[in-house]
Amino acid sequence: MIRVSGLTKEYGIRRAIDNITFEAEQGEIVGFLGPNGAGKTTTMRILSGYMPPTEGEATVAGFDIVSESIEVRRRVGYLPETVPLYSDMTVFDYLKFMADLRHLPNAEERVDDALEMVGMEERADGYIGKLSKGMRQRIGLAQALLHRPEVLILDEPTIGLDPGQVVEVRNVIREIGRERTVLLSTHILSEAQQLCDRVLIINKGRIVAEDTPENLQASLVGAERGVLRVRGEIDGLIETISKIKGISNVQPKEDDVLEFQFAPGQDVRAEVARATVKAGYDLLEMRPIGMSLEDIFLQLTREESAETES
């Protein structure tokens, strides 16, 4: 559905993206993960037909993004990062306008459907200028869904939403991703983990890693970490926990908190809990610590610079 090969974009002398190559199939949700300024938005803008690349080729839904730009734009639903909306229009008028530009038959029905998908039916007659950030985000998403596009390109779709809305929007995306192609960008690892079939990590305009979220995490994380909190002082427990098979590197973090490492895929929680209670402590909390995007990121970029040095 999306085929990108050797895509490069230069702004003056600055290279925003450098020789990016990837593919995304129908029924797949692909996530772009990376820090600000990594080139996520530039790549998405090129694929949505907003601007041509300096070098390289890409096809979306079988059409070339430069020579058949209009055909590409007909088939893509795009939510830009800044969520531009006409604040002087009502929600309904705005979506009707966008539907008319796409020559949709029964445009009003489509608008109602899209509003329902993002849970904004009740605000149809309100002015866009009066909406909160989260609502604007949802209207932007409704706009991208209007024509039931084959390919959905979403630049930071859940940014600015409250937790309840984040869950709703993710459900909408997951629903669409079943039959269509979704390319979304995020800098939240847990979001990529929950939503994406595949993740592309992008840094300084290059793709530095590409895999399923699980594999990425597993390959990068040598050991998993867990946190244990009990009532009272924890010092006496350190030795007991250290003795459990598979656990290493037990460190006290606070008076009542300790952190331990264990091999990935090995569930030690039951044993830790038993040992804690057996030693006469009240177990208050135990949870795994996932690796954050920042950790993964630092590790990847460190590996990359090590490679170039050797």
Next chain:
Amino acid sequence: MRNIWTIAKREYKIYFNSPLAYIVMLTVLGVVALIFGANIINLTTNTFGFSQVPDITIFTGPMAFMLLFSAPALTMRLLADEQRMGTLELMLTAPVRDWELVVGKWFGSFLFVLTLIVVSLIFPYILNSMVDPGIDQQLMLSSYLGIILVSAAFLSIGVSISAMFSNQFVAFFLSLVVLVILWFLIGIPSQLFFTGGEIFGYLDMNSRFYDSLNQGIINLSDIVYFLSVTALGLFIGSVVIEMRRWQ
């Protein structure tokens, strides 16, 4: 064509949401009404009856002049604001060609001015009932054709300049400067130099209206001139929008 109509319709509606458009309409019609009224009073009080039968140029002339100042105010927002608000990204990723966007914006403002022109028909109507045997129909047709053509050209220049800036006030002032040059200044060299000055005379917008269409003379060359300026403005606007994609 459909996209042009969709975009024009939106712009047309938005004019009626903004105080600026009402101010423009009231100012143009108000000033024209004053001049019209003053002319009528002057002509009726100075002599018994009309010394000279007034024709419709007593208000079509001032109206063209007022539109020169109104056009930049009506077009300044059209594309500059899209860039400022970021909605240009929306338009450029919708299945709309760049020229359709520019022509649609222009057509929206043109429809607004046409509305204003239709409202202004009240003046020839009043005049027609005052003079005997009624107003000169040929002059009426050619003056109004002139006003419509002049407006189309003014607005197209305004739209093309609005495409170049994200600040609407910069767009307003530059449009005004360009229109003042084309209307008042460009013809001057043709009066100063006997040789080589003709080219400037050819470009003079002012004389193509006041000395020709507004005198009841319908020349194909004047019509072609105004249509060419309009097309050129829209073409430049489209090129500017396309260039924005490459930035």
